[in-house]
Amino acid sequence: MVWAAEASSVVAACLAAGEEAWLVGGAVRDGLLGAQSKDLDYAVRGDTCRLATAVADALGGRCFTYSETFSTQRVVLADGEIDFASLRGPSIEADLAARDFTVDALAVSARAENLGGLFETGRVIDPLGGLRHLRERRLVPCAPTAFSADPVRTLRLARLAAALDLDVAEQVLAASTRAAASLVNVSGERIAQELAILLGGPAPVRGLRLLDRTGVLSAVLPEVAALRGVEQNPFHHLDVYEHTLEALERLPQVVAQMGGERFLAVPSQCGLPGAPPLAALAFAVLFHDLGKPVVKQTAQDGRILFLRHDDVGARMAVDIAARLHQSRRFQAYLTLLIRTHLRLGFLVREAPLTRRALLRYRRAVEPFVFESVVLSLADRLATRGARTSAAAIARHYRLARVVWLEIPKATRPRPLDGRQVMELLGLAPGPLVGEALRALQDEVDALEVRDREQAVRFLRRWWERRRSEFGEDVERAGHA
Secondary structure, eight states: OOOHHHHHHHHHHHOOTTOEEEEETHHHHHHHTTOOOSEEEEEEESOHHHHHHHHHHHHTOEEEEEETTTTEEEEEETTEEEEEEEOSSSSHHHHHHTSSBGGGOOEEETTOSOGGGTTOGGGOBOTTOHHHHHHTTBOOBSSTTHHHHOTTHHHHHHHHHHHHTOBOOHHHHHHHHHHGGGGGGSOHHHHHHHHHHHHTSSOHHHHHHHHHHTTHHHHHOHHHHTTTTOOOOTTOSSOHHHHHHHHHHHHHHHHHHTTOGGGSOOHHHHTOTTSOTTHHHHHHHHHTTTTHHHHOEEOTTSOEEOTTHHHHHHHHHHHHHHHTTOOHHHHHHHHHHHHTTTHHHHHHTOSSOOHHHHHHHHHHHTTOHHHHHHHHHHHHHTOOOTTOOHHHHHHHHHHHHIIIIISOSSOOOOSSOHHHHHHHHTOOSSHHHHHHHHHHHHHHHTTSOOSHHHHHHHHHHHHHHHHHHHTHHHHHHHOO
């Protein structure tokens, strides 16, 4: 991690005569709070491209143009990023005044002496009282027109207030509410970025409640807002909306119980590069019951049913991700987790539960086994109605640990290959060969088949069953 003081020292050394640069925004705010940010932003009076290239060379990073519109260059390092943007306005004070909130309208010169004391209050440029607001734990816009100038700030308000535990005045919330409708004109990418940071942050539920209160949630995620008031069966103690928020609140706890964030797939593997570690899974939790309002039925005996809400919800989540211009890989990630989020719970009630069934579940959710198990548990912990027992929750946890810790993470080698299976059963190349190989693999991984002789016996029994089930159709499909 490049510490802000060290980075500023390098930036200062790379400045040409007459150039100036200031560390601005969140990194200064976080430094004042005793934290460090891996992403640094500099406002520059000078040639941002030349400066970024020089800093990248000095720190062993790579540099590219992040935004031509705002003359922003980005330096990507192994453990962080540094952005260089042209100064907005004639001075750093004017630049800061054009920002979103006063707690982010703070700057420190890269040329400041005693860089080790970079965040001493006396060194911070603070034209709008951001230091005082930070001490008072208040989130204040830089200008009355902050939200109309950029409606994305309505999302950022919720994110910062939640993450930093800041109070927001009623008139500020009212201004955010007035600007919510303008989000229809904002690019999906910007909305998705703010949502990812909020969901991957320390207090996503508080942030979502603020979005709901100001109407921003209905503007950007109407499918989530539609969960409000949808009542459920006696296994639940909350409506679908509150159940979803509780599952999201439980998420960090469950991740820690199952081994920690180190087992999460990296965000780029999920199709959400640059997001916080928990963001991708938090999206899946937020979306896991989207289909319930659409499919809700009340049976003749009064039971509330949500048949196939997993499939419907997965399609809805893909539609949202496409609307937010999120990647196809992320859409596939959401589809997998939402479509399978009920399966582990069904296995809890299955008796006798075989190793084969656990293997099939694990294969169905690969490569996101950890995420699937965590989503299932968070969903379960948020389901505590009159008909839910503590024993059932305990069984769910035991089964989750078996799937994650005891079921093999890699398939064992098969005693027979595809050619040998075709010779044994007299099959022509085709789908039945693959089906036979998958069935054999299940037995091998379940430790029921350990050698070639057992494999031959199993496949002969399997083929007889297939022929008895489907008769001449299988015969014609399988034989040359």
